[in-house]
Amino acid sequence: MRGIGLVIVHELAQGAANKEGIQGITETGAQLFASSILNPRNKDTGTYSGATIPRWVRVTWREGTTPGERWTTGKVVGDYTVQVLSRIPREAFDLARAGRKRFLVLTFRIRDDGVDFGWMVRLQDGVPFVTLMKGGDL
Numbered sequence: 001m002r003g004i005g006l007v008i009v010h011e012l013a014q015g016a017a018n019k020e021g022i023q024g025i026t027e028t029g030a031q032l033f034a035s036s037i038l039n040p041r042n043k044d045t046g047t048y049s050g051a052t053i054p055r056w057v058r059v060t061w062r063e064g065t066t067p068g069e070r071w072t073t074g075k076v077v078g079d080y081t082v083q084v085l086s087r088i089p090r091e092a093f094d095l096a097r098a099g100r101k102r103f104l105v106l107t108f109r110i111r112d113d114g115v116d117f118g119w120m121v122r123l124q125d126g127v128p129f130v131t132l133m134k135g136g137d138l
Contacts (some may be wrong), residue, residue, distance in 0.1 A: 006051035007122075008033055011043030013111040019078070021062035021070035024053035024108060036070040038110060053093075055085045059108060061116045072122050080115045082108065088119050092133050096121045107138055130135035 008035045010024060020038040024032040028048040032054065035044055038061075058081050066075035084106065096104045109116040118138030123130040 004051060004053065004093065005021045005054070006048040006104040008046045008048070009043060009104075009105060009107040010035065010038070010105070011109055012038050012040050012136055013109045013116065015092060016110060016112045019110055022060070022078075022110065023071060024059050026058075027056050027102075030054075032057055033108070034071065036067075052112060053085050053088070053104070053106075055083075057082045057108065059110065060104070061110070082117045084117065084119075087117065087136060088117050088133070092121050092135070095133055096117040099123075100127045100128065102132070107136075109138060118131055124128075 010022070012019065018037060020037055022038050023034045026032050033044060033046060035042070059078070060076050061078040061103050062070065063077045064072040092104065096133030103122055103124070105122055109118070109119045110131045116137035118134065120134035121132045123132055
């Protein structure tokens with residue numbers, strides 16, 4: 001799917017240990033998100049205009065990394081592939097495209113033993129944003 005405003009959130013699940021060298025890489029090899037250290041205080045949000053929704057995202061993290069080289073040092077201890085496109089119904093894409101100020105939010109919540117995935121269609125019609133539709137694990 002193309003041409004939708006997209007927000008990507010990756011965050012640590014409540015009670016999960018801090019993660020080092022975390023990356024989310026799509027099936028095309030594009031980096032969707034990354035954090036040198038992910039902890040309960042530093043969730044990350046990225047925004048994209050006219051983005052392509054990935055089919056899947058491979059999420060990895062490491063232990064024993066070296067500062068400044070967190071994505072290439074240490075040992076990979078978390079390695080999970082999250083199906084994305086197939087888990088979002090066509091109605092959600094239609095709703096996101098149906099009007100201005102609408103966008104799709106993809107959230108990756110990192111646990112110690114896996115990754116939860118959720119999506120929602122939101123409308124920016126003041127603050128707070130209005131959630132029009134949602135699904136997934138969250």
